[in-house]
Amino acid sequence: MSGSLRRTKAIAHKEVLHMIRDARVLYLALGLPVIMLLLFGYGISMDVDHIPIAVVDQDHTEASRRLVEKLVAGENFVVVARRDSADETTPLLRRGTVTAVVVIPAHYQRDLARHDPTSAQLLVDGSDSIVASIALGDAVGSLETLTPAAPEPPPLIARFNPAMRSAYNFVPGVIAVILAMVSSLLTGLTVAREWERGSMEQLFATPVRRSEIILGKLIPYAVLGMLQTLLIVTLGSWLFDVPIRGSLALLFGASALFLCAMLGIGLAVSVITKSQLVSVQVALLVTMLPTTLLSGFMFPIANMPWILRVLSSLLPGRYYMTALRGVFLKGNGVDVLAPQLVALAVFSALVLGLGIAKFKRRLS
């Protein structure tokens, strides 16, 4: 073993000891991914059902009853109140007792039979726009088949996710967010800590080279990151039935590239700021936040204003999200994902280079 390898190993070994001794690291690294996965999976699911509704039936006929039955049949809606007029339901909407109100006008059945223009009305609580739009969509879906006159709607099939399960979206998303946060945060902390405690000065007095310090610090966190990926992939696909249709090797390869990019950001930030507090804040700002908001995980990139679309195209998180979805759900191979892999590699090389260049051996 050469001297350089031995020195790198000494640093890596020391980093592993820091990790093991610090309960916060283990919590961040292994506890947080599980918590996030469970939160997204069971807590903040995007699959909205059992929406409470109020019914205002002014017709009291078979047709009106059939309409309500049809609405609740899919378990998307539950009738929790009945009132005689639409006005009386306003307090219910205000208090949030119901999210939507169905108003069926008088003579509904008669007008329907005569083919006169008539329609039931759906009032939705628009203050929660996500639930409102889901309620609207569900209601339209349930009611479309009621009108015999309407032509049969074209069948909708969501390829790669026919049941439109949100787990298919959040499992890859959580992987990206966790890797972004934990790897940049932890490397940021570990380098800045040495500056703050003065041990960096002591390190510089030894024959250890800059590249050895950086490699020795990155390797343990890269391994930790791969373990996290393994944890989330295993847990995610087991708990939430998310298929992995592409190759696992490609999944981990893309993850390794993304990890390098995130570790590089953490390193660069901490080398430049030399303060744990500042580097945590900057690291979260430039890794976790954009990976959550601009990678296409939470919000579609196509709907963003152009400036955010440009910003998003500079983010490694976006390419990683595309690669993850491609491998998980579409079974894409390197042939399709080559541009994403190249983008991730280029980004990693840039930030790691920046970190090393800014890492001055001399004190100032």
Add this chain to the structure above:
Amino acid sequence: MKPAISVRGLERKFGKFVAVRDVSFEVRAGEIFGYLGANGAGKSTTIRMLCGLLAATAGEAEVAGVDVLRHPADARRAIGYMSQRFSLYLDLTVHENLAFFGGAYGLFGAAFRARRDEVASELGLGALGAEITGSLPGGLRQRLALACAILHMPRVVFLDEPTAGVDPEARRTFWRIIRRLARGGSTIFVTTHYMDEAEYCDRVGLMVDGRLAALDTPTGLKRTFAPGRMFEVRGARAKEVAAALPSATVEPFGAALHVRPNDAQVGADELARVLDARGVAQSGVTETDVTLEDVFLRVVGGAGAS
């Protein structure tokens, strides 16, 4: 024999501030060289340049035969450095810290373990291998830091205020270890602001405002800057004593005054009589040893006046 450290015209500026100006000296191999000065006098800046951690603005410096300003990497193996702030890893055990610094200096295997045990027992850390460093008292931490700095058997050891914040008993132990190291052939360059510690050094350099104001053995410094006899005068006011004895040196020293008459023949009783005769109230005069603190006060006063 070539000097272990040789410095010529060393200078370091931070912007407009000159932290170290035109410093020149040589340190013999095996010497304990004390670097004395107030905080901010340029001690740490000098030591950092000599360890290759900080670039110099001007001048030359050779450590263990290597031009440390131009080729800092080549000097590192020959240098042991203990920085001013305690900078070991508190969450690691004593053995883990030693193993890390051993690895950083390229030591390994049986040779490393033998050296580690040797240094640990020499420094009284033998039984503490499994202790978490953060749980050790200050004196032991300093000894561990020294152990980490000398694992690789450096020819020159730089210690930057190694005993700051350590209790007197631990300081004494620490200095016993330093003297033993020097007897073993290591050159020791140590900064301190404890005057009593400077007495242990073979030679002492006095830093004042970035300049090396004086450099000699402790005895030589005393002879040059505080010749004659020194008296301690208690219960008197410095201004009154100075007015009564215009030719004497008067410095406040703790709660008392240190008074050094120009005339070396004057005794304590005579001095007391003179003070009484000139109407200066005092509660006692005794002869005392000249200390480096007297020298330091004299040198700082002189440099401030010039």
